[in-house]
Amino acid sequence: MSALDHREQPPADLLVRGAHVLDPRAGIDAPHDVLVRAGVVAEIGAPGSLEAPDGAEVLDGEGRHLLPGFVDPHVHLRVPGQEHKEDLDSGTRAAAAGGYVAVVAMPNTDPVVDSAPVLRSLREAARREARVPVGFMASITRGLEGEALTEMAELADAGALGFTDDGRPVHRAGILRKALQYQRLAGRLLCLHEEDPSLSGRGVMHEGEVSARLGLAGIPSISESTLIARDASLAGYEDGRIHIQHLSARESVEAVAEAKARGVRITAEVSPHHLTLTAAALLRADAAQAGEAGRGRGSGLDTRLKMNPPLRAEEDRQALIAGLRDGTIDCVATDHAPHAREEKEVPFEEAPMGTTGLETAFAALYTELVRPGVLPLALIVDRLSAGAAFVGLPLPSIRTGEGANFCLVDLEAEYEVGEAGYESRSENCCFAGRRLHGRVLATVAAGAVAYRQRSFAVVGAA
Amino acid sequence: MRHLLSIEDLDRPAIERILDRAKSFTEVSEREIKKVPALRGRRVLNLFYEASTRTRSSFELAAKALSADVINFAAGGSAVEKGESLKDTVQTLSAYQPDLIVIRTPHVGAADLVAGWTTAGVVNAGDGKHEHPTQALLDVYALRDRIGSLDGRSIWIVGDVAHSRVARSCIHAFAAMGAKVTVCGPPTLIPRGMEAMGCEVAYTLDRLGEADVVYALRMQTERMTDSFVPSLREYAARYQIDGRRLGARQVLMHPGPVNRGVELSAEVIDSPQAVIGQQVAAGVVVRMAVLYELLAGRTAPERAAAPATPQLA
Numbered sequence: 112m113s114a115l116d117h118r119e120q121p122p123a124d125l126l127v128r129g130a131h132v133l134d135p136r137a138g139i140d141a142p143h144d145v146l147v148r149a150g151v152v153a154e155i156g157a158p159g160s161l162e163a164p165d166g167a168e169v170l171d172g173e174g175r176h177l178l179p180g181f182v183d184p185h186v187h188l189r190v191p192g193q194e195h196k197e198d199l200d201s202g203t204r205a206a207a208a209g210g211y212v213a214v215v216a217m218p219n220t221d222p223v224v225d226s227a228p229v230l231r232s233l234r235e236a237a238r239r240e241a242r243v244p245v246g247f248m249a250s251i252t253r254g255l256e257g258e259a260l261t262e263m264a265e266l267a268d269a270g271a272l273g274f275t276d277d278g279r280p281v282h283r284a285g286i287l288r289k290a291l292q293y294q295r296l297a298g299r300l301l302c303l304h305e306e307d308p309s310l311s312g313r314g315v316m317h318e319g320e321v322s323a324r325l326g327l328a329g330i331p332s333i334s335e336s337t338l339i340a341r342d343a344s345l346a347g348y349e350d351g352r353i354h355i356q357h358l359s360a361r362e363s364v365e366a367v368a369e370a371k372a373r374g375v376r377i378t379a380e381v382s383p384h385h386l387t388l389t390a391a392a393l394l395r396a397d398a399a400q401a402g403e404a405g406r407g408r409g410s411g412l413d414t415r416l417k418m419n420p421p422l423r424a425e426e427d428r429q430a431l432i433a434g435l436r437d438g439t440i441d442c443v444a445t446d447h448a449p450h451a452r453e454e455k456e457v458p459f460e461e462a463p464m465g466t467t468g469l470e471t472a473f474a475a476l477y478t479e480l481v482r483p484g485v486l487p488l489a490l491i492v493d494r495l496s497a498g499a500a501f502v503g504l505p506l507p508s509i510r511t512g513e514g515a516n517f518c519l520v521d522l523e524a525e526y527e528v529g530e531a532g533y534e535s536r537s538e539n540c541c542f543a544g545r546r547l548h549g550r551v552l553a554t555v556a557a558g559a560v561a562y563r564q565r566s567f568a569v570v571g572a573a
Numbered sequence: 574m575r576h577l578l579s580i581e582d583l584d585r586p587a588i589e590r591i592l593d594r595a596k597s598f599t600e601v602s603e604r605e606i607k608k609v610p611a612l613r614g615r616r617v618l619n620l621f622y623e624a625s626t627r628t629r630s631s632f633e634l635a636a637k638a639l640s641a642d643v644i645n646f647a648a649g650g651s652a653v654e655k656g657e658s659l660k661d662t663v664q665t666l667s668a669y670q671p672d673l674i675v676i677r678t679p680h681v682g683a684a685d686l687v688a689g690w691t692t693a694g695v696v697n698a699g700d701g702k703h704e705h706p707t708q709a710l711l712d713v714y715a716l717r718d719r720i721g722s723l724d725g726r727s728i729w730i731v732g733d734v735a736h737s738r739v740a741r742s743c744i745h746a747f748a749a750m751g752a753k754v755t756v757c758g759p760p761t762l763i764p765r766g767m768e769a770m771g772c773e774v775a776y777t778l779d780r781l782g783e784a785d786v787v788y789a790l791r792m793q794t795e796r797m798t799d800s801f802v803p804s805l806r807e808y809a810a811r812y813q814i815d816g817r818r819l820g821a822r823q824v825l826m827h828p829g830p831v832n833r834g835v836e837l838s839a840e841v842i843d844s845p846q847a848v849i850g851q852q853v854a855a856g857v858v859v860r861m862a863v864l865y866e867l868l869a870g871r872t873a874p875e876r877a878a879a880p881a882t883p884q885l886a
Contacts, residue, residue: 318764318765318766321766322764323766323767323770324741324769325681325703326681326702326703326737326738326741327681327701327702329765411682412681412682412685412686453658456658457658457659458680458682458683459680459682460680460681460701
């Protein structure tokens with residue numbers, strides 16, 4: 112993982128005893144002992160068959176699941192410039208707490224990551240601060256202004272994992288076309304935030320029944336899907352490789368499926384919140400537990416549920432689930448977007464877009480999709496790291512001889528999101544207050560222990 | 574009931590109770606001394622982030638008629654202009670221990686938020702394009718006075734529905750009182766999904782004759798800039814309520830202020846069908862009844878108790 116940076120930790124010597132190992136890539140789905148020596152998976156054996164060497168830590172895996180670590184191709188770590196929301200340490204701590212062994216940070220920072228010096232200094236900071244390996248994307252256009260291309264070849268040489276103007280669309284087709292042409296030289300993935308501003312306008316939520324009721328300006332589904340169709344057409348013409356970020360609408364899933372059917376080199380991601388929540392969550396009607404008369408209905412607008420693209424309708428959510436199941440959508444990405452408390456503690460229309468997501472991604476998907484039998488656990492586990500391949504990173508797998516990148520999860524553990532605070536510096540989590548199943552107990556990233564859940568007792572050396 | 578944040582907080586019996594009490598307050602306005610001591614010693618804070626003539630002054634008159642003390646706080650010229658957040662402003666003003674905060678803001682859901690930040694009761698006097706519950710109550714009051722029961726009546730709300738908090742509150746209130754509501758306007762000014770509120774949608778006035786009541790909305794000139802309608806002239810040609818379109822037995826309503834010659838012609842404003850003046854007059858007694866409903870018989874808010882959980886716990 113050479114394009115990734117993190118603070119080197121002592122390589123782990125540990126034995127995970129008796130955990131149910133589920134690794135769809137390695138074809139493992141059974142209880143095993145897993146021995147890690149010097150950060151590398153040294154041996155996988157029948158439960159109870161392996162002995163911990165002297166000094167090795169023993170993790171009790173009995174009744175728990177050991178999964179290949181997750182890789183998030185889309186997070187906002189807010190460095191440089193917005194460290195009051197998140198920094199490399201807190202953001203990667205949140206990642207580790209969510210079972211992530213690598214994350215890819217977006218360049219919409221201040222300054223924008225649009226030149227090699229900014230990228231190099233970021234990578235240097237990551238080598239000092241990051242708890243799990245971090246990769247960085249650079250912007251497609253200078254200053255995210257959509258006017259001029261960045262020095263993509265130099266940025267690629269400096270280690271940019273890909274290019275994106277995330278947060279904004281590349282609104283001029285001509286500029287995106289040039290980026291696609293230049294991709295032949297610079298390589299690397301072009302990741303696209305798809306939104307036609309002439310359609311989304313001043314919208315703050317999904318356009319539909321809920322926005323009509325609340326009197327809020329809507330962001331129509333077609334503001335996303337029409338731009339996907341345009342960009343898929345451009346990519347097909349230039350034989351470029353594009354990745355569509357945070358799909359939210361049924362029409363968008365259709366547009367990606369059509370492009371794939373035509374042979375366009377296109378992949379797509381979806382967030383846990385778009386897979387599990389809808390705009391109806393903005394109405395207080397279904398959350399009448401507030402109890403007191405006069406607080407029973409009304410707007411109930413929780414700014415933690417404000418993000419771009421917005422939570423959409425149930426039919427959109429179902430289309431996203433179907434897309435993830437049939438492979439139209441390739442991977443899960445959290446779009447972890449921390450904002451400070453005072454920024455979110457304002458009227459809905461004033462609040463910035465974004466929800467945190469690293470710490471809750473697995474639990475949200477497991478609780479809302481796997482437990483009710485909507486999607487198999489193995490598929491969720493696969494899609495939670497599948498994004499790695501699109502930015503040239505190895506796919507984590509639990510195999511002898513490979514570096515240890517995995518997480519130990521207790522599927523039965525139930526908790527209320529936010530009850531014990533967050534590892535992230537920000538607390539704007541859209542799942543706050545919900546009860547979820549599936550708790551990450553420990554994460555081993557790049558061969559070292561990156562996270563251990565506070566109440567998770569270490570058994571100690573055998 | 575502690576707050577009035579949305580007309581949806583009120584069911585039909587609650588609306589009737591408030592309006593019946595409003596009726597009993599008309600007698601107060603006819604006295605030489607227009608005051609009763611019902612809310613003596615209570616403190617009402619008017620917090621207005623948007624310009625307002627009739628809503629603010631009628632809340633003030635209503636509070637004073639019930640002998641409450643009133644503090645008016647306008648955002649202009651205050652700490653708000655120095656960048657104070659809504660939360661800090663509300664918490665600062667709450668230190669003056671108001672019993673009730675009447676708030677108008679340009680932001681949807683702001684009254685709801687404020688209710689979580691103060692121990693005082695909160696009345697939503699308009700939150701962006703979302704709701705204006707006391708307007709809907711006074712509209713029902715004025716209408717009951719004119720036509721009696723709303724059961725089975727057809728009410729058409731005509732104009733810029735998309736940007737109207739009055740329309741949203743009135744749809745709920747009229748429906749709660751048994752009326753059948755149709756919204757009508759240019760397709761660019763009727764939000765997608767509006768039918769889900771339980772109203773019918775029409776894009777022309779062709780069937781306006783079915784209506785027992787025609788409720789015209791204010792057409793704001795700034796809508797032209799965003800191309801919602803090509804011109805006021807075209808809008809007026811299609812949607813203006815004039816003597817030709819308004820039937821002799823139909824009742825005409827408007828929340829004011831009226832753009833004469835745009836949504837209404839001068840002749841209908843001054844016609845006997847119009848209850849526009851009665852709507853304004855109802856404002857004071859209905860708001861008296863709302864203040865009474867929320868404050869009378871209630872002990873002062875628990876100072877010791879923490880306010881309801883704020884948004885970000």
